[in-house]
Amino acid sequence: MIRITLPDNSIRTYDNPPSGLDVAKSISEGLARDCVAMVLDEELVDLSKIIEKDSKVKLLTTKDPESLEIMRHSAAHVMAQAVLKVYPEAKLTIGPVVEEGFYYDIDMPPVSEEAFPKIEEEIQKIVKAKLPFTRAEIAKAEALEHYKNEKYKVEILEGLEDGKISFYSQGDFTDLCRGPHIPHTGFIKAVKLMRVSGAYWRADQNNAQLQRIYGTAFFDKKDLNEYLTMIEEAKKRDHRKVGPALDLFSFHDEAPGMPFFHAKGMALWNSLLEYWREEHRAAGYVETKTPVMLMKTLWEKSGHWANYRENMYTSVVDEREYAIKPMNCPGGMILFGMKNHSYKDLPHRAAEIGLVHRHELSGVLSGLFRVRAFHQDDAHIFMTPDQIQDEILGVLRLVDRVYSTFGLSFHLELSTRPEKSIGSDEQWEIATNGLQSALDQYGQPYKINEGDGAFYGPKIDIHIKDAIGRTWQCGTIQLDMSLPERFDLSYIGSDNEKHRPIMIHRVVFGSIERFIGILTEHFAGKFPLWLAPVQIVLLPMNEELADYAAELKNILEKESLKTEIDQRNESLKKKVRDAQLSQIPLILTVGNKEKDEKTVAVRTLDGTVKQGMPIDAFLEKVKAHIKSRKMNLDIFAE
Template sequence: MIKVTLKDGSVRQVPAGTTIREVASSISQGLARAAVAAKVNGRVEDLNTALQEDAQLEILTLDSEDGLAVMRHSTSHLLAQAVQNLFPGTILGIGPAIANGFYYDFDSEHTFTPEDLEKLEAEMKRLAKQDYKFERGEMAREQAIEYFQQRGEKYKVELINDLPEDAQISIYTQGNFTDLCAGPHVQSTKMLKAFKLQSVAGAYWRGSEKNKMLQRIYGLAFAKASDLQDYLYKLEEAKRRDHRKLGMELDLFSLHDEAPGFPFYHPKGMVLRNTLEEFWREEHQKRDYVEIRTPIILNRSLWEQSGHWDHYKDNMYFTKIDEQDFAVKPMNCPGGMLMYKTKIRSYRDLPIRCGELGLVHRHELSGALHGLLRVRSFTQDDAHIFMLPSQIIEEIIAIIDLIDYFYKVFGFEYHVELSTRPEDSMGSDEDWETATNALKEALATKGIEYKINPGDGAFYGPKIDFHVKDCLDRTWQCGTIQLDFQMPEKFDLTYIGEDGEKHRPVMIHRVVYGSLERFIALLIEHYAGAFPVWLSPIQVRVLPISDRHNEYAERVKAILKEENIRVELDQRREKINYKIREAQTEKIPFALVVGDKEMEAESVSVRRYGEQKTTIMDLKDFIFLIKTEIDTKSISSKTV
């Protein structure tokens, strides 16, 4: 007999060799029916697995993320089966579970069309009903290679060859379909119900552009049909929040064929942008930053000196001036270096925190452009901090705090990643290790959890990245803190120490917003275009009911303007309903209706964005209300 400890702490005695399914049945038939897999000592296993020794056991159902992942993975096998039935000769890539569903990569002469997806989905439904069991088999390495080779599954053979020598090679079979797979899987295809094929896209084999591009079919899969419907509805909702759509509707910015990736800011977008810059300057002044501005075009020798010519050329734009090579800056740092070198620095001057709202240009691949989230020219809210080695940790922590403070003001959730040395980089291993450890230490001090991104650092140093989600849950890097021992070296930066000798300062590159463009895009999606009052391009619109209220309305407008409130007056001869509807459509935080009653009492009828109810209040009370919200940067709960 062995002891099986369940999730609730209870212990069951069962004979060795009992399968997990049998244990589940002994707990309840309902559980046995709902079970898709199980966690044995933390490892996800099939229900068919026989328990041989004492174990911690957690039965997984579709109520858990782990359970859903198993089901989604099984659904990807179902797709592969359907594809090979309908398009014989298709070679298989890989087919994992992902958030909300799964994908499977295929190599086929045939190009899959949206109509094919419908047919495949129908075939999947048909196959699912057949109640095929997912049966696990194990093969010796040589046998497995031969098996897949014979079937022309060259990618599977490659995968097997790359498995460690001692790896257990397992295969899963459902009906006429067999796939190389570590598993686990649900018991039967019958458990696969709420799925939908979504799209087909190109994807390089093993994610490398050096490899062949395969066709990736994406699908959604959920525990039940209503969950799938809910998710589809959520996707529709997300489209409404899309910053590209809202940016145009709210007249914030535009993009044109004539300038791909180079955004145009409209007047309202500029108000938003200027407000963000203003806030940025205030907060940085408080923290003893100074601000500079460096040129956009600098000559070739500078970029050679900085290493950009060697490591960043593909992303840069070039021009010639008087027969000499120049480059448009893709980063602000070299300019900052020259500024540092304009005089002798003392250790007493350090740290120098030198900010720059710098406009940079980078050549991004045409297929990568995406609204304001991925552009070819953008303004970084940059700063370069020159400091003593002993100040590193303290400075990094201060920046982490600063970024956290900013993101909290906007209500952003974020996660943190640490990116380490990339292949194409400069400097010694020792410097990189020191720098990486400093970043780790700062994160540890703050108790921040982070994910490591191996090889994703800048060419001159490792970095801490702050990621924010867009409306479709894709994450975008915004803030970043990069520790750099290389630039000071390349530019021979020095300071005079206590000992009267020259020493090498250390440098940090950091941004808080990341780029104004990306940050604005994320703000639009985060608030669904209904900005908090302090950010809103128009804060108040005054709506007179008829012509005879125009004069009072103009007075209200003038008084609000005097208080530095961004106010508009809608004097058109339209019905009040019409004007209100428009103010709502434009997501203006406050609509002030003024008619006879208000005119008489020196009051306004206040209607907030997204609310039905109106409140009549004295104009001076309204001013107090709105100014308080602006000053506290209050985030309205209505982002509908």
């Protein structure tokens, strides 16, 4: 007799070992129809798996978040099957799930999106056939024989340990895969191919270039339509179009992947960092600065040379090898180690807006989202073991304050030790437990990503959600016990003995450049008044009023308001329209009446119009609104 414990702690018994589907059917036929997979004793498995011993079972339906990822993984297999129907000569490599769908890398002649309808037609045939996904396991030698004419699959198999290899089939299609999968192809209710790009096999430029076909899938057509609507909205907000249109930044062939910020972009940048510094001063941080280029010996000491060398730019100066920093950490270690510290000095919170460079393949560069040179708002917090929890909570609360200022919500993910790492098992256990206990006390839900930590320590990743529902990983909190040891850092404890500090690496914005790209799309270029690169534009109604407009501009700029004058020989209507297209929050028309009465006529981007407002009253309200860093433009609300 098999005893199955369900999430509500109820127990069901079965005379014969049941499958997950049998368990679902024993509860209700409706549940069985909606079931996708199950969690069997904390392992995600197929619904068809036979449960051979007393176990805990959680049945996953189409409503569970895990199910969408499983279904999209299955959709990648279906797409690969469809591609082979249309292009029989194609050779398959890998087809993983990504954040908003899936892709499959395929060795085949170049294809364009014009080929998608034909592939989607084949996909629909496979979906309508409701082909079951069936799992089989065979010995590695047998698998190699089966795939002897598939060089990519052979290469994958050769990298696996000896033992049983799992395969999944649907209809006449079989693919190497760990699983799990949905019960049958009919669960894929809505699927769409999105785009195609080139990708090197195993991300190595020396290997063949493959066709990476992206798609997405949902359990409901309504969800797909909502997603496609969001994609269209994202295209309108694309920072690569909006940023240059607003004269914020540009890219040039002379420095691939390295953005040029224009004067208006720097105005935005400075407002952002002014706020960052204000929050960090209040949270007890000091600001530091370290060199951009440091000796190879330092990077060897930090572990970056062994673990990150392929992403680093190097140079030889005076017959010594240097590397341009990809991270700020080693410089921060040197600064902390310059003086003797007491436990009374800790925690020591040191922040840096550091310019870093990382070599990225040209094919992955994407506006401000993926660059080769960027500024990272790093901070390194040195502390005693008993301060870990409070410091992590302090960072989480700082992150909450900062993101909420921009109207950004967020969720948390804990990433644990990766295969490639430095440090002892004991260090990793202490660090991981420290992060997890702080998250538990913080009280917000979080997800665990096994094996996705940094090479030097576990981390908390903070994913923000923008105005149209997209998520972005920006902030991170990484606990590190390895670098303080490598740099022999210490403090004198209450026992007058030397002790090793524990360190937190953390960023809030992450890459300043990337965060500006995210904000540009989040606000669709319509930045709140306190952040706007141009806050006020003056529109004189004729040439005779140019001097008064200049006088007004001088008054406004003395109050640190970013102001421009539009003196073009154009109609007022066109000037207003152009100011609106430039997303300038406050438009002031300057006429004879305003000059005589020392007032301003104000129009906001939100459509509010205020006539005859005394200049002093206008300044008072605008300055108060900027100081509050409000999101909206309700400046003149009584």
